[in-house]
Amino acid sequence: MASHADEPNVDAIVETLVYLYTESRRLTKAKAREFGLTGPQLTVIKMLDQLGKLSLSSLSSRIQARNSTVTGIIDRMEREGWVQRERSTKDRRIVLIKLTDQGKKLAGEIEVEPMEIFRDGLASLPTDDLSELFRILGVLQAHVRKAVKDSPDV
Amino acid sequence: MASHADEPNVDAIVETLVYLYTESRRLTKAKAREFGLTGPQLTVIKMLDQLGKLSLSSLSSRIQARNSTVTGIIDRMEREGWVQRERSTKDRRIVLIKLTDQGKKLAGEIEVEPMEIFRDGLASLPTDDLSELFRILGVLQAHVRKAVKDSPDV
DNA sequence: TGCCATTGCTTCGTGTGCGAAGTATTCACC
DNA sequence: GGTGAATACTTCGCACACGAAGCAATGGCA
Numbered sequence A, B: 001m002a003s004h005a006d007e008p009n010v011d012a013i014v015e016t017l018v019y020l021y022t023e024s025r026r027l028t029k030a031k032a033r034e035f036g037l038t039g040p041q042l043t044v045i046k047m048l049d050q051l052g053k054l055s056l057s058s059l060s061s062r063i064q065a066r067n068s069t070v071t072g073i074i075d076r077m078e079r080e081g082w083v084q085r086e087r088s089t090k091d092r093r094i095v096l097i098k099l100t101d102q103g104k105k106l107a108g109e110i111e112v113e114p115m116e117i118f119r120d121g122l123a124s125l126p127t128d129d130l131s132e133l134f135r136i137l138g139v140l141q142a143h144v145r146k147a148v149k150d151s152p153d154v
Numbered sequence C: 001t002g003c004c005a006t007t008g009c010t011t012c013g014t015g016t017g018c019g020a021a022g023t024a025t026t027c028a029c030c
Numbered sequence D: 001g002g003t004g005a006a007t008a009c010t011t012c013g014c015a016c017a018c019g020a021a022g023c024a025a026t027g028g029c030a
Helices: A008-033 A039-051 A056-062 A067-079 A101-109 A116-123 A127-150 B008-033 B039-051 B056-062 B067-079 B101-109 B116-123 B127-150
Strands: A083-087 A095-099 B083-087 B095-099
Touching: A008 A039, A008 A116, A008 B008, A008 B116, A008 B127, A039 A056, A039 A067, A039 A083, A039 A095, A039 A101, A056 A067, A056 A095, A067 A083, A095 A101, A116 B008, A116 B127, A127 B008, A127 B116, A127 B127, B008 B039, B008 B116, B039 B056, B039 B067, B039 B083, B039 B095, B039 B101, B056 B067, B056 B095, B067 B083, B095 B101
Parallel strands: none
Antiparallel strands: A083 A095, B083 B095
């Protein structure tokens, strides 16, 4: 029910956003490769290094992926010996993920951030632009969150 | 060589951007499903409907994917009878992709845009914000393009 | 004209990414 | 305390997504 094609900028903005996301992800992946990691694996290992043990679910929501996706990622990381699954004693449904010693060592050697190129771009912006961007994206996020909530997921 | 963690907004912006992209893609995928399509297939069919015949390469660059990815997408769409491959006579290396009659019919029935939720959010913004966003994203894009050009792809 | 680098596409192997369905566990409520 | 709904995770099948390697066609240049 949206009326499109009334504001030509919209198409350009969407295109730019997709470009920024896709290309940043590609460059991150290429960097991660140098450490024998994939993109998502880099994100996970950094996150565990900073936050310690995390349940699979909280890991999923933090990296914006579904549990079924993260199960696979952790499977492969466990196979490589970087992480370890551990059943929570309080709630035996919960699987906690933690870095192994080898995983911690690897995490320490990595000097790359996920979406690093995009971050660098942001860092080069004047503070005012950063604030504006933060504000506007916030509005957009609220809009999308509402749409997600109202969508037929129930 | 970037100094991170100096501007707390950066992390939040990255997170928001990833959220917007991921969730918009998911919702598009869900909408596309109602027409028996996947997300990328929806994008391709809309594009071909608007632009007519396109080479596989130009299709790839327009949807921000690699040729090897698009080959697979077109394989499946051809299997469903929506598109057709056609060898260019001018340059026999080039494969032109075009909609079949069935594909055109389907394209006409679809009232969804790729990233529609994000577009809707943009449409609800005041014009000034839209311009600001356009400008700032443009700066970021220039930054990333430079990084891509300088990366060891050569 | 001939040769080689380049271009356009496909093939292959691996890793996401997801929904649907399944299992185990916990919770809510009676 | 027992039972059904809810939660946490896994499994499965399918569709991207990509790099590397391969093949065919084209172009550049001697």
